[in-house]
Amino acid sequence: MIEKKELMEKTKRFFVGNMVTIVFVALGILGFIYSGLSLPFFVNELFIRITRNSLLVLALIIPVLAGMGLNFAIVLGAMAGQVAIIVVTHWGIVGVKGFLLCMLLAVPVALIFGYLTGSLLNKTKGKEMIASLILGFFANGLYQLVFLIFIGTIIPMQNEVLVLSSGVGLRVTIDLTGGIKYAIDHIWRLTIPWAALSTSILTMLYISIKFYLSKTRKTIKQMTTAHLYYFSAAMLLALWSIYIMNTDSLFNMLRVPIITVLAILLVCLFTVFIMKTKLGQDLKTVGQDRHIATVAGINSNKVRLTAIMISTVLAAWGQLFFLQNLGTMSTYGSHEQVGMFSIAALLIGGASVSKATIGQALLGVVLFHTLFIVSPLAGRNVFGDAQLGEFFRAFVAYGVIGLSLGMHAWKKQIQARNSLKG
Amino acid sequence: MKNNDYILQMKKISKEYYGNRVLKGIDLSVKAGEIHAILGENGAGKSTLMNILFGMTVIHETGGYEGEIVLDGETINIKSPVEALDFGIGMVHQEFMLIPGYSITENIKLNREITKENIVSKIFGDKLKTLNLKEMSKDARKALDTLEMDIDEWVKVAGMPIGYMQFVEIAREIDKKNIKVLVFDEPTAVLTESEADNLLKAMVKIKESGIAILFITHRLDEVMEVADNITILRDGELVATKKNNETNVMELAELMVGRKIEKVARSKEKQDTAETILSINNLKVMMPGEEVKGLSLEVKAGEIFGIGGLAGQGKIGIANGIMGLYPTSGEITIEGEKLKLNNPQDALKKNIAFVSEDRRGMGLLLDTSIEMNIVITSIQNKGTFIKKFGLFTQINNKEIKAHASNMIKELDIRCRSEKQVTRRLSGGNQQKVCIARALTLEPTILFVSEPTRGIDVGAKKLVLDTLVKLNKELGMTIIMTSSELAELRSVCDKIAIISEGKVEGILSPDASDVDFGLMMAGEYKKMHNKGDELQ
Numbered sequence: 001m002i003e004k005k006e007l008m009e010k011t012k013r014f015f016v017g018n019m020v021t022i023v024f025v026a027l028g029i030l031g032f033i034y035s036g037l038s039l040p041f042f043v044n045e046l047f048i049r050i051t052r053n054s055l056l057v058l059a060l061i062i063p064v065l066a067g068m069g070l071n072f073a074i075v076l077g078a079m080a081g082q083v084a085i086i087v088v089t090h091w092g093i094v095g096v097k098g099f100l101l102c103m104l105l106a107v108p109v110a111l112i113f114g115y116l117t118g119s120l121l122n123k124t125k126g127k128e129m130i131a132s133l134i135l136g137f138f139a140n141g142l143y144q145l146v147f148l149i150f151i152g153t154i155i156p157m158q159n160e161v162l163v164l165s166s167g168v169g170l171r172v173t174i175d176l177t178g179g180i181k182y183a184i185d186h187i188w189r190l191t192i193p194w195a196a197l198s199t200s201i202l203t204m205l206y207i208s209i210k211f212y213l214s215k216t217r218k219t220i221k222q223m224t225t226a227h228l229y230y231f232s233a234a235m236l237l238a239l240w241s242i243y244i245m246n247t248d249s250l251f252n253m254l255r256v257p258i259i260t261v262l263a264i265l266l267v268c269l270f271t272v273f274i275m276k277t278k279l280g281q282d283l284k285t286v287g288q289d290r291h292i293a294t295v296a297g298i299n300s301n302k303v304r305l306t307a308i309m310i311s312t313v314l315a316a317w318g319q320l321f322f323l324q325n326l327g328t329m330s331t332y333g334s335h336e337q338v339g340m341f342s343i344a345a346l347l348i349g350g351a352s353v354s355k356a357t358i359g360q361a362l363l364g365v366v367l368f369h370t371l372f373i374v375s376p377l378a379g380r381n382v383f384g385d386a387q388l389g390e391f392f393r394a395f396v397a398y399g400v401i402g403l404s405l406g407m408h409a410w411k412k413q414i415q416a417r418n419s420l421k422g
Numbered sequence: 423m424k425n426n427d428y429i430l431q432m433k434k435i436s437k438e439y440y441g442n443r444v445l446k447g448i449d450l451s452v453k454a455g456e457i458h459a460i461l462g463e464n465g466a467g468k469s470t471l472m473n474i475l476f477g478m479t480v481i482h483e484t485g486g487y488e489g490e491i492v493l494d495g496e497t498i499n500i501k502s503p504v505e506a507l508d509f510g511i512g513m514v515h516q517e518f519m520l521i522p523g524y525s526i527t528e529n530i531k532l533n534r535e536i537t538k539e540n541i542v543s544k545i546f547g548d549k550l551k552t553l554n555l556k557e558m559s560k561d562a563r564k565a566l567d568t569l570e571m572d573i574d575e576w577v578k579v580a581g582m583p584i585g586y587m588q589f590v591e592i593a594r595e596i597d598k599k600n601i602k603v604l605v606f607d608e609p610t611a612v613l614t615e616s617e618a619d620n621l622l623k624a625m626v627k628i629k630e631s632g633i634a635i636l637f638i639t640h641r642l643d644e645v646m647e648v649a650d651n652i653t654i655l656r657d658g659e660l661v662a663t664k665k666n667n668e669t670n671v672m673e674l675a676e677l678m679v680g681r682k683i684e685k686v687a688r689s690k691e692k693q694d695t696a697e698t699i700l701s702i703n704n705l706k707v708m709m710p711g712e713e714v715k716g717l718s719l720e721v722k723a724g725e726i727f728g729i730g731g732l733a734g735q736g737k738i739g740i741a742n743g744i745m746g747l748y749p750t751s752g753e754i755t756i757e758g759e760k761l762k763l764n765n766p767q768d769a770l771k772k773n774i775a776f777v778s779e780d781r782r783g784m785g786l787l788l789d790t791s792i793e794m795n796i797v798i799t800s801i802q803n804k805g806t807f808i809k810k811f812g813l814f815t816q817i818n819n820k821e822i823k824a825h826a827s828n829m830i831k832e833l834d835i836r837c838r839s840e841k842q843v844t845r846r847l848s849g850g851n852q853q854k855v856c857i858a859r860a861l862t863l864e865p866t867i868l869f870v871s872e873p874t875r876g877i878d879v880g881a882k883k884l885v886l887d888t889l890v891k892l893n894k895e896l897g898m899t900i901i902m903t904s905s906e907l908a909e910l911r912s913v914c915d916k917i918a919i920i921s922e923g924k925v926e927g928i929l930s931p932d933a934s935d936v937d938f939g940l941m942m943a944g945e946y947k948k949m950h951n952k953g954d955e956l957q
Contacts, residue, residue: 277537278537278548282549292520292521
């Protein structure tokens with residue numbers, strides 16, 4: 001009886017703790033069923049969007065850990081990336097070389113933007129989220145001023161492709177085809193079964209080596225069940241991919257941009273690494289309690305500034321990866337919703353204003369874009385109206401932030417009540 | 423060692439805040455390996471003296487100080503708290519400087535983490551060195567062992583008992599390698615008696631390792647127990663420096679307040695025939711840390727009823743539950759009428775007033791004037807002090823001012839004017855503002871929780887006198903909850919001792935110390951039940 005009760009309590013706590021994510025998993029599955037999409041098409045679409053957007057979402061993690069909430073000002077990072085693209089496109093440097101130059105150029109711009117953002121947020125402590133949101137709008141105004149008015153008047157620029165025919169201001173869309181489009185994505189691509197096979201083999205190798213090393217150190221006990229699960233999951237994945245390779249499934253036609261995936265992995269590793277350093281410890285300390293950090297002699301303003309600068313640079317690079325995949329840059333629009341969409345994705349993954357992990361970021365990207373892909377079709381199939389599907393899509397983007405913030409608040413209340421009981 | 427073995431000397435320290443002299447030539451000399459107590463009422467200058475020692479910015483922003491600080495034979499000028507740490511001056515804070523989400527190790531090593539090189543840090547600098555958790559826990563273990571704490575160093579601080587947190591804080595200070603002087607700022611204020619005992623033992627151990635300890639406290643018996651030397655401050659002046667074996671508690675108390683302490687006069691002529699004004703049946707209150715678990719109690723009209731017991735046993739939860747501040751179940755009857763539970767408004771309507779134990783958190787609007795603090799509850803719940811203009815109401819400033827200045831005079835609240843904000847008042851005066859507000863409600867039952875917590879000796883007596891006066895002159899029933907048994911015994915007619923969320927027993931204040939002790943420890947019922955069985 002008691003065990004049953006405990007189990008009930010445990011499941012209840014699990015559901016309350018992961019309420020937001022669970023609701024969106026359910027919505028995603030329902031949406032997929034009602035959309036009538038084929039699995040390969042859906043997976044392909046999802047992969048494209050994951051590789052496109054993950055970096056931007058990962059850029060949000062560090063400020064959350066530093067106690068600065070959700071950094072809506074990654075919009076400024078995206079702008080820094082676009083500034084670099086405009087310059088490099090104007091110079092006519094293309095391909096991988098052009099893309100690397102973009103990454104290099106974006107860094108100083110993003111650092112300056114990040115410094116300014118961080119300085120502002122240090123002056124608006126406790127209201128960072130609304131401050132960064134409004135800062136994004138304000139920066140957008142300045143951005144338009146520079147590229148719509150100053151180009152051709154104050155900043156001399158002669159380029160028929162980029163500049164409007166009047167000679168003043170940049171064109172609304174810039175085509176990156178023949179420029180940096182697919183610069184990274186097309187370096188090396190593998191079909192989905194091959195990618196899955198190599199991932200699973202690498203995972204199995206990694207676990208085996210770790211297991212072998214740990215045997216010598218007598219710590220086998222610490223790594224049994226979890227690793228066993230991973231190992232068998234990898235094995236299943238390998239078997240599945242070998243099976244698919246021998247059929248004429250559509251999966252064999254779909255290809256994954258390996259370098260982009262590696263870049264995402266690298267940023268994940270970077271985040272993990274940072275949190276294990278002195279800087280990371282300072283970040284966490286400031287995030288947990290600024291006052292105590294200050295008393296302990298940590299310069300909390302500087303730490304917060306660093307967090308925002310790192311976040312802005314990552315966002316700039318994220319926007320570069322995003323645009324090289326998209327292939328066209330909407331000069332005045334591409335950056336606008338970056339903050340909103342990334343934050344919505346992070347929140348769906350189960351992160352909150354004060355806690356975020358890499359897993360939550362990646363899961364969030366998957367769930368958010370699942371909804372994005374399936375909702376218009378599902379809306380049409382269920383309600384018989386394409387317009388309704390479109391509406392649902394807009395709802396997913398904006399409503400999600402409000403909804404998940406609200407659900408987090410609700411969750412907190414329930415947890416407070418539960419802790420009283422227990 | 424140089425300079426007669428004194429590790430720290432503060433010579434002729436004076437300090438002025440905007441022309442107001444708060445320290446007048448204080449001399450303080452501390453030897454290595456001694457516990458030096460600093461006694462004084464609030465406002466005597468203890469905190470200013472410590473602020474100077476720590477180089478707090480508030481000192482330098484207001485024109486610095488006069489005098490000389492000599493540490494280990496060298497005159498030093500401390501300009502910031504970080505510099506103070508570098509000089510080897512540490513502080514165990516009154517409010518904990520611990521991060522709940524961190525392990526004990528991480529807290530002990532806060533901003534002093536041991537790091538190791540990696541490839542990235544070689545290029546980008548020290549900030550990117552990785553933490554060496556192994557070495558860190560080794561150091562933490564050593565510090566905990568010194569204090570004889572057998573808790574594991576990787577345990578998270580969140581959820582630990584308060585007594586342990588204090589020890590983690592101390593472990594952090596003694597882990598600092600160059601520590602010479604350690605300041606304990608009222609360390610026992612938040613501890614239970616047994617925890618406080620452990621702390622005092624730990625202090626003795628630290629002193630034996632050659633560190634000088636400055637011990638700031640209100641509790642005279644603790645001073646007598648551990649301090650080697652005692653410096654007493656009053657109104658910014660040095661009153662006396664005494665050796666432990668040359669003085670006693672009475673003398674210290676006298677030196678501190680500058681007037682004799684007498685026992686509060688208590689009226690004896692209470693009859694048992696008075697009616698029951700409050701009866702509590704099977705009360706349960708979900709107050710975290712102070713849970714009440716099925717308590718029954720009866721209080722007669724016109725009594726001063728004391729509620730005592732150790733911290734965490736639930737005595738604080740009773741008044742909070744009756745006032746509807748925490749989820750409550752059970753049955754409460756006031757003057758024959760049932761009280762609606764979980765409903766603060768109904769409690770106020772039944773003429774119950776409450777002076778909270780959490781003065782700064784719950785009791786006061788800290789950035790609001792004294793007069794508004796006094797009348798706000800009455801305005802909300804009784805509709806007094808307002809003028810009505812048809813649908814609209816306006817605050818009646820004249821009436822409020824008159825009432826507030828009357829209260830200020832009655833209760834002797836020391837302030838510049840009734841418009842002063844309450845944040846800057848001393849603890850005792852803040853407490854009096856809370857009492858004034860409760861009185862403005864004209865209650866028949868007054869709950870007072872920990873009325874003298876964090877208040878100096880002089881103000882304590884005034885607060886207690888006030889309560890007795892209210893009881894005598896207005897016939898008000900007062901239910902007073904306090905951790906200080908001596909205080910309860912000096913004013914109450916009856917004292918209920920709470921143990922594990924229930925009444926362990928009710929005693930008269932003249933009952934023996936043994937009975938009180940047994941009840942506090944929760945052993946009284948057990949012993950007497952056993953006695954019954956034997957008979």
